[in-house]
Amino acid sequence: MQLIDGKEVAAALRREIAAEVEKMVADGGRAPHLVAILVGNDGASQTYVGHKEKCCGEVGFRSTVLRLPEQTTEEELLAEIARLNADDLVDGFIVQLPLPRHISEQRVIEAIDPRKDVDGFHPVNTGRMISSLPSYLPATPDGILSLLRYYRIETAGKHCVVIGRSNIVGRPMANLLSQKGWDCTVTITHSRTRNLKEVVASADIVIAALGKAEFVTADMVKPGAVVIDVGITRVPSDKTKSGWKLLGDVKFDEVAPKCSFITPVPGGVGPMTIISLMKNTLKAARREIYG
Numbered sequence: 001m002q003l004i005d006g007k008e009v010a011a012a013l014r015r016e017i018a019a020e021v022e023k024m025v026a027d028g029g030r031a032p033h034l035v036a037i038l039v040g041n042d043g044a045s046q047t048y049v050g051h052k053e054k055c056c057g058e059v060g061f062r063s064t065v066l067r068l069p070e071q072t073t074e075e076e077l078l079a080e081i082a083r084l085n086a087d088d089l090v091d092g093f094i095v096q097l098p099l100p101r102h103i104s105e106q107r108v109i110e111a112i113d114p115r116k117d118v119d120g121f122h123p124v125n126t127g128r129m130i131s132s133l134p135s136y137l138p139a140t141p142d143g144i145l146s147l148l149r150y151y152r153i154e155t156a157g158k159h160c161v162v163i164g165r166s167n168i169v170g171r172p173m174a175n176l177l178s179q180k181g182w183d184c185t186v187t188i189t190h191s192r193t194r195n196l197k198e199v200v201a202s203a204d205i206v207i208a209a210l211g212k213a214e215f216v217t218a219d220m221v222k223p224g225a226v227v228i229d230v231g232i233t234r235v236p237s238d239k240t241k242s243g244w245k246l247l248g249d250v251k252f253d254e255v256a257p258k259c260s261f262i263t264p265v266p267g268g269v270g271p272m273t274i275i276s277l278m279k280n281t282l283k284a285a286r287r288e289i290y291g
């Protein structure tokens with residue numbers, strides 16, 4: 001069994017991006033500029049935005065965080081988005097989700113100029129992705145593809161079972177792995193799937209993205225399978241200073257000995273997600289997708 005080290009791969013890609021930025025600036029260009037809009041006081045969102053800010057600093061990007069109060073109206077947020085769409089000094093921006101309940105996430109996502117939609121959530125980008133056209137890929141699936149590439153994991157003709165069908169992870173992941181170049185035979189599963197255990201046990205590659213701690217057990221995994229664990233669930237723990245720990249969707253200790261490759265939680269898929277956001281922002285700054 002080989003452990004897929006997301007931290008190592010993320011560090012390697014971070015160095016590559018930093019070198020590209022250094023060259024851009026040395027050639028007289030400006031550093032890519034990423035803006036994050038954070039509405040309200042959600043603790044996890046603040047942590048995620050903090051990590052994104054830190055990573056921007058590490059690769060040499062300019063980063064701005066717009067912190068808006070919880071009571072911000074949808075109209076005020078849409079006005080802010082219109083301003084960023086028109087600002088030539090902003091290459092890409094993200095609106096950190098979830099948003100307060102009085103704001104429609106879909107309206108907000110669709111208000112972002114697809115050319116600056118570095119989260120890759122706008123229907124223009126998802127539509128282009130499905131058509132195999134250049135687009136900003138959603139960060140988590142793109143991060144998983146980077147891991148498969150880095151470890152030279154064979155995908156052609158393999159049966160990949162994706163557990164979960166969310167817009168940000170499961171569905172784009174299933175679509176991308178079915179595309180030419182990756183060439184998996186993909187089964188996408190969800191909470192209404194029958195015989196899930198048997199379906200997962202037939203997989204050469206399992207992508208677990210359902211958000212249920214330790215759901216995938218050893219009896220569900222074929223010997224030699226590749227297991228990618230996307231799930232992150234915080235559970236109380238008396239062994240950590242913080243009083244909680246993170247668990248993945250896979251029961252790591254019993255599944256790992258059966259696998260050819262497996263990602264740990266934390267330190268697997270998680271560190272890759274931010275790197276993919278950085279890759280998209282670099283592409284935006286270079287006008288690589290839309291010219």
Ligand code: NAP
Pocket residue numbers: 140163164165166167168169170189190191192193196209210211212230231232233269270271273
């Ligand atoms: P989500 O929107 O809640 O979607 C969960 C999906 O799992 C749904 O499609 C749901 O099916 C399916 N599901 C739930 N219970 C199931 C069951 N018992 N059997 C089969 N399928 C089941 O979640 P998400 O946003 O995709 O995130 C999934 C997990 O990944 C979460 O733990 C999240 O924190 C984590 N995550 C990690 C990263 C990272 O960077 N590592 C990034 C994003 C998300 P239905 O559609 O039928 O309801």
